[in-house]
Ligand SMILES: Nc1ncnc2c1ncn2[C@@H]1O[C@H](COP(=O)(O)OP(=O)(O)O)[C@@H](O)[C@H]1O
């Protein structure tokens with residue numbers, strides 16, 4: 001279970017008092033999640049989630065707070081940092097940066113269908129449209145192309161022949177296509193829009209959570225990351241109907257460009273490399289600990305399946 005920092009009721013009550021949300025009724029550590037410590041918090045005035053930031057770009061918390069404010073003001077269903085009565089958003093608890101956010105209704109779905117995928121594609125397009133151009137808040141990801149090349153090269157010697165050849169080929173492609181990828185249309189991107197970062201009530205998408213990988217970057221990269229998770233079957237193949245539903249709903253709001261259509265197969269592979277590597281690293285660094293670790297093999301398999309891509313981007317000439 002990923003509650004890295006346990007909390008006792010009195011220290012939580014002291015922390016929550018300045019929000020003016022009434023008495024603390026109940027709280028519960030959340031087992032899901034792998035990066036931060038999260039608690040469901042029931043107050044007299046509603047349901048909230050408290051996050052203690054355990055690792056990652058702690059000094060960049062103002063970026064995440066600002067981005068979620070922009071998305072919230074654009075009426076998109078995302079959590080955002082609640083302010084204390086004195087207007088403070090970013091606080092500290094047990095020496096960790098701490099945020100209190102509204103709790104979104106619903107739960108994660110395991111089996112996505114075309115209807116789920118269309119809603120996620122649509123919401124992702126809204127997220128990009130709200131943060132394009134002068135609205136984009138700059139933040140360089142710490143897991144970008146240079147990181148992939150560096151960590152990937154490091155990992156080659158840890159792998160057996162077949163995965164090593166697969167990774168080597170992908171790293172060469174990243175080196176060759178890097179400039180073109182970086183020139184694609186940009187916005188703020190979620191960069192981790194997996195099923196476990198979206199909430200559904202029945203078939204209705206109630207919102208997106210966990211923006212701690214968000215950054216400024218190519219919108220197509222965000223699409224590829226999401227599609228690899230939402231539209232893959234158990235063998236790692238792209239499921240045509242789900243992928244077309246996702247891409248069609250997205251493109252109806254933000255049509256893809258010719259450059260994006262050309263780089264689509266590359267981008268699907270880059271998005272596989274990103275999570276294959278981060279999972280390999282997590283599996284090594286958290287081995288034997290009580291932390292949720294996702295299977296790296298899943299992305300090795302997806303990368304192998306994306307050597308040919310039969311689902312083109314819907315793109316009108
Ligand atoms: N604002 C929220 N509303 C509802 N549930 C949330 C919210 N934030 C987090 N959660 C719950 O907490 C879990 C872990 O949150 P997440 O941000 O994904 O953690 P981590 O950063 O550790 O991966 C989610 O799977 C979800 O169930």
Ligand SMILES: N[C@@H](CCOP(=O)(O)O)C(=O)O
Nearest residue numbers: 035192194213275278279294
């Ligand atoms: N969704 C990811 C986990 C989050 O990525 P990280 O880079 O923040 O560890 C996955 O399923 O691997």
